[in-house]
Amino acid sequence: MTLPDRPDRGMKRRTALKTLAGTGVAMATGSLLVACNGKGEPLSDSTKLALNNAVQGKVYWRGDEAYETARGATCYRANKPKRFPQVIVQPTNDKDVIAAVKFAKEHGLKVTTRSGGHSWASAHIRDDCLLIDMGRMQEVTIDEKAQTLWVNPGVIGSVINQQLAPYDLIVPTAHHPSPGIGGFCMNGGFGWNSRLWGNGARHVLAIDIVTADGELIRADPTQNTDFYWAARGGGAGFFGVITRMQLQARPRPKVWKATVYSFDDAAAVFDDVMTWACNIVPRVPPHLELVMTTTSNKRDTGEPCPPRISIAALALTDDEAQADEALALLDSVPHRDKADFKVEKAPTTLEDRYQSGFKADPAGMRFAADNMYTDTPTEKLVPRLRKVFLEQPTPHTHTFWFAWGPCKPFPKDMALSMQGPIYVGTYTLWTDPAQDELMEAWPPTRMKELADLSLGGQLNDENMLHHPQRYFTDEAWAKYEALKKRHDPEGRFEGFLGKPMPV
Numbered sequence: 001m002t003l004p005d006r007p008d009r010g011m012k013r014r015t016a017l018k019t020l021a022g023t024g025v026a027m028a029t030g031s032l033l034v035a036c037n038g039k040g041e042p043l044s045d046s047t048k049l050a051l052n053n054a055v056q057g058k059v060y061w062r063g064d065e066a067y068e069t070a071r072g073a074t075c076y077r078a079n080k081p082k083r084f085p086q087v088i089v090q091p092t093n094d095k096d097v098i099a100a101v102k103f104a105k106e107h108g109l110k111v112t113t114r115s116g117g118h119s120w121a122s123a124h125i126r127d128d129c130l131l132i133d134m135g136r137m138q139e140v141t142i143d144e145k146a147q148t149l150w151v152n153p154g155v156i157g158s159v160i161n162q163q164l165a166p167y168d169l170i171v172p173t174a175h176h177p178s179p180g181i182g183g184f185c186m187n188g189g190f191g192w193n194s195r196l197w198g199n200g201a202r203h204v205l206a207i208d209i210v211t212a213d214g215e216l217i218r219a220d221p222t223q224n225t226d227f228y229w230a231a232r233g234g235g236a237g238f239f240g241v242i243t244r245m246q247l248q249a250r251p252r253p254k255v256w257k258a259t260v261y262s263f264d265d266a267a268a269v270f271d272d273v274m275t276w277a278c279n280i281v282p283r284v285p286p287h288l289e290l291v292m293t294t295t296s297n298k299r300d301t302g303e304p305c306p307p308r309i310s311i312a313a314l315a316l317t318d319d320e321a322q323a324d325e326a327l328a329l330l331d332s333v334p335h336r337d338k339a340d341f342k343v344e345k346a347p348t349t350l351e352d353r354y355q356s357g358f359k360a361d362p363a364g365m366r367f368a369a370d371n372m373y374t375d376t377p378t379e380k381l382v383p384r385l386r387k388v389f390l391e392q393p394t395p396h397t398h399t400f401w402f403a404w405g406p407c408k409p410f411p412k413d414m415a416l417s418m419q420g421p422i423y424v425g426t427y428t429l430w431t432d433p434a435q436d437e438l439m440e441a442w443p444p445t446r447m448k449e450l451a452d453l454s455l456g457g458q459l460n461d462e463n464m465l466h467h468p469q470r471y472f473t474d475e476a477w478a479k480y481e482a483l484k485k486r487h488d489p490e491g492r493f494e495g496f497l498g499k500p501m502p503v
């Protein structure tokens with residue numbers, strides 16, 4: 001799929017000059033909006049023009065009229081971080097990416113990359129960097145016979161699966177339609193049937209990367225294996241810009257069936273259902289996704305209500321009987337006869353599941369998140385989880401429990417190395433900017449209170465800026481640090497926003 005040709009393309013030079021005129025005004029007034037090099041010295045108009053002219057896509061300099069719109073559009077969350085890149089480049093091809101990285105090298109700027117912009121922390125938005133926004137590169141090329149595809153990392157997961165549908169293929173993506181496939185796979189990725197097929201990262205077969213020197217290389221299991229290893233689970237610490245990924249697709253399961261029990265009074269049943277869920281983790285079959293969520297808005301109208309809890313399971317197989325057998329695990333959910341809402345062994349679709357994800361995390365909201373993996377024994381864990389599940393600060397805030405175990409060891413050819421049998425994530429959602437400070441602090445505060453129970457965190461829902469915790473094993477982290485030094489000795493790439501290991 002290719003984006004429609006942009007009307008601005010023929011006007012590139014005129015736009016560039018106009019853009020620079022805007023910067024000139026900012027410079028003349030001595031405003032802080034002057035774009036600078038890595039030493040904080042203002043960049044001349046001719047220097048900036050050199051980048052504008054080297055790139056076929058769009059370039060927005062700090063101080064340009066359209067800069068703020070371009071910056072804001074790089075992240076899903078409405079609470080845009082107060083961090084300001086010097087320049088935002090929207091490439092339309094590999095050459096643009098190369099030009100941007102070379103420009104950054106020449107002028108001492110750090111580089112960040114954004115694919116779909118769903119990092120809860122907006123790790124790509126950093127002060128004074130050159131931000132490469134991959135959103136304009138939107139190609140998907142499918143090899144039906146090999147069941148593989150090449151995609152640009154800014155393509156969103158649901159669009160890829162829409163394009164794979166005619167071939168009865170699927171790739172694991174986020175359970176929400178709009179996260180980019182790039183960030184999703186690079187940061188691990190809990191996707192469709194990931195308990196059976198493995199994380200998103202595991203589906204990455206090869207990548208094209210622009211290195212710190214501005215060289216385009218390919219990495220796969222046979223060449224440039226340092227890059228291949230780091231891209232598969234290394235997240236925002238990666239030392240390159242991925243322009244294209246080859247992914248392994250899977251035959252789309254024929255049977256999608258779900259069971260849901262929802263209780264309006266979460267507090268009344270919490271101890272019993274959470275105890276049941278934690279104890280059943282070792283018996284959850286690989287083709288079943290078992291989750292529990294609390295939130296404080298009504299299922300049908302979205303109006304505020306006391307916390308309600310839902311236990312939901314999705315079976316993904318080719319065999320109806322196998323799906324029913326897996327879902328029968330939920331026959332032992334405590335109090336299920338008294339559930340205020342129930343659906344049992346009901347057919348569902350990928351589209352329904354994406355819609356449900358979107359309903360939980362709609363566009364336009366302000367968001368913050370944090371998470372942990374744990375293997376804490378049930379009797380110790382359940383009472384400690386009450387607060388994060390039952391005392392949520394806004395109606396659309398939700399806390400999420402997921403049976404990831406029984407854990408299989410990760411292959412050694414991936415940086416992805418942190419996991420645990422139980423996953424807990426919490427997500428504040430609000431709309432009033434006046435609440436930003438309070439709401440942004442809520443998830444890391446709750447998770448820090450549980451730090452003694454945490455094995456570590458999952459990178460895709462990280463909040464390491466406010467809550468450093470372990471995201472890698474010691475072995476993987478030592479390797480990652482050594483590779484970063486080797487392949488990005490000048491520290492061209494910004495890296496993690498915060499500490500990915502305990503301090």
Ligand SMILES: Cc1cc2nc3c(=O)[nH]c(=O)nc-3n(C[C@H](O)[C@H](O)[C@H](O)COP(=O)(O)OP(=O)(O)OC[C@H]3O[C@@H](n4cnc5c(N)ncnc54)[C@H](O)[C@@H]3O)c2cc1C
Binds near residue numbers: 191361
């Ligand atoms: C509403 C919502 C629902 C979600 N649901 C799920 C879910 O079901 N399962 C799950 O696992 N996660 C989920 N996530 C988390 C999401 O998968 C991660 O935030 C993921 O990183 C998003 O990918 P992205 O490309 O949109 O993000 P981006 O913000 O673009 O990327 C994240 C980081 O990855 C690095 N990066 C991205 N692209 C490149 C590149 N091309 N080259 C080099 N580095 C790059 C950058 O450091 C960037 O800061 C959800 C997030 C949201 C907001």
